[in-house]
Amino acid sequence: MPKTRSLWRHRDFLLLWSGQTTSSLGTEISYLALPLVAGLVLHASPMDLGLLTAARRLPVLFASLPAGALSDRWRKRRTMISTFVISGCAMGTIPAAAVTGSLTLWQLYAVALVVATCEVFFTPAYQTYPLILLGPDNLMEGNAKLTSTVTVAGMAGQPLGGVLIAVFGPAKAVLADALSYLAGALTLALIRAPEPRPERAGDRPRLRVEIAEGLRYVVRHRVIGPLVLYMATVSFCLAALAALEVNYMVRELGWSSLATGLVLGLSMAGGLAAGVIAKPLTDRYGMPRVLLGTAAAYPLSTAPIGMVGPGLAGQVVVAASGALMIVVTLVFQSTQRSLRQLLTPPEMQGRLAATSRWLTWAATPVGAVLAGVLAEGAGMRATLLLFSAGMLVGPVVMWFSPLRTSQREIERQLATATAG
Structure with missing residues (x-):
């Protein structure tokens, strides 16, 4: 793809981008x-909330590695469409059950498992598709724009969610997510760009051999391996924080669902800058330095959540720290994804994405679950403070x-990959 072609005029990229934005909104x-x-x-306990979050994470543990190997065998766009349709149907069962009065925690767990499993198969296809669609020249810009989708969706999605919850109740508000998946599937179906035919399964090694190859590649890679280790330590702490933060704001700080949605939505505003500055930052300082800088800033963004009190002042602090988190997250994610893709051969891209995600x-x-257990005994605030402190391990x-130690060598490798 020539560098002179603007992505704003790239019809198929805009379809991919708009579809992902719509789905992310839901x-x-x-x-x-x-x-x-x-x-x-459903009056869930903190332990129940931890189990719900765990249900949304478990498929990553059990399905990521085969999903990555299969992604290298399957057409990426077809995989993304299929997972969107299944996820939309699954999410639609929640408002349907709410209307009939049959909704249970077990249904929430089941839907969370189904949607998370679909996401496991969607992710390696989605992360590797931009390289097919755009080529290496426009990859960093494309990844930055796609990553900024999270910002746009978050700014509108969580405040909109707060309004929908206030008007219709939380169960019926989930219908918006179900519809967003189906809209995303439609935009993907409209993409015209041909996709190279994957190598036939009969011409490839057995699935478990390919899974092992992907795992060895990531773990032994001198750059990608430590990067994935960092992301694993951060994700462990963020999962604990995510399990409690919404209910902590509503139950212990006394914020309304609308106020909570507005705070979380406003925090996403920081990401507007991230989508703009990610590529200029890497152009000026290089990918390694940008990754080091964002890693150092991450712990600053999670510390305030367990320290604030109720009221407007606490809401402002959480929104500001959340904005910093989004800037750091989006710049880091678009940069590390581009770095990994440029350092990895095409036939390993799906396994790279899935294996990295599995390890992370x-x-x-x-x-x-640990957050739920600790919150039962020590309380939500103490648990949030503990895992916020754990974020210091990553830097x-x-x-x-x-x-840090081999920056120039890595930058030469990246320059060669981009030129090639």
Whole structure:
């Protein structure tokens, strides 16, 4: 893909981008609504909330590795469409059950498992598709724009979720997420760009051999391995924080669902800058330095959640720290994804994405359940403070990685990959 072609005029990229934005909008609504369905409608305990978060993380642990190997065998766009349709149908059962009065925690767990499993198969296809669609020249810009989708969706999704919950209740608000998945599937179906035919399964090694190859590649890679270790330590703590934060704001700080949605939505405003600055930052400082800088800033963004009190002042602090988190997250994610893709051969891209995600998320169900257990005894505030402090481990991992010690060598490799 020539560098002179603007992505704003790239029809197929815009379809991919708009579809993912729509789906992410619905996901952000459910991020707020599902814990409140459990907590306010079904009167879930902190342990139940931890189990709900674990249900959304477990498929990553059990299905990511085969999903990555299969992604290298399947057409990426067809995989994404299928997972969107299944997820939309599954999410639609929640408002349907709410109307009939048959909604249970077990249904929430089941839907969370189904949707999370679909996401496991969607993710390696989605993460590797931009390289097919755009080529290496436009990859960083494309990844930055796609990553900024989270910002746009979060700014609109969580405040919209707060309004929908206030008007219709949390269970019925989930219908918006179901519809967003189906809209995303439609936009993907409209993409015209041909996709290279994957190598036939009969011409490839057995699935478990390919899974092992992907695992060895990531673990032994001197750059990608430490990067994934860092992401694993951060994800463990973030899963614990995510299991409690919404209900902590509503139950212990006394914020309304509308106020909580507005705070979380406003925090996403920081990401507007991230979508703009990610590529200029990497152009000026290089990917390794940008990754080191964002890793150092991450712990600052999670510390305030357990320190604030009720009222407007606490809401402002949480919104500001959340904005910092989104800036850091989006710049880091678009940069690390581009770095991994440029350093990895095409035939390993699906396994790279899935294996990295598996290693990153493997401990997150444990983090979510552990947060629930600790919150039962020590309270939500103390548990949030503990896992916020745990975020300090990540920058230490990055400091001793080749991203700091071998920056020039890595930058030469990236320049060669981009030129090629």
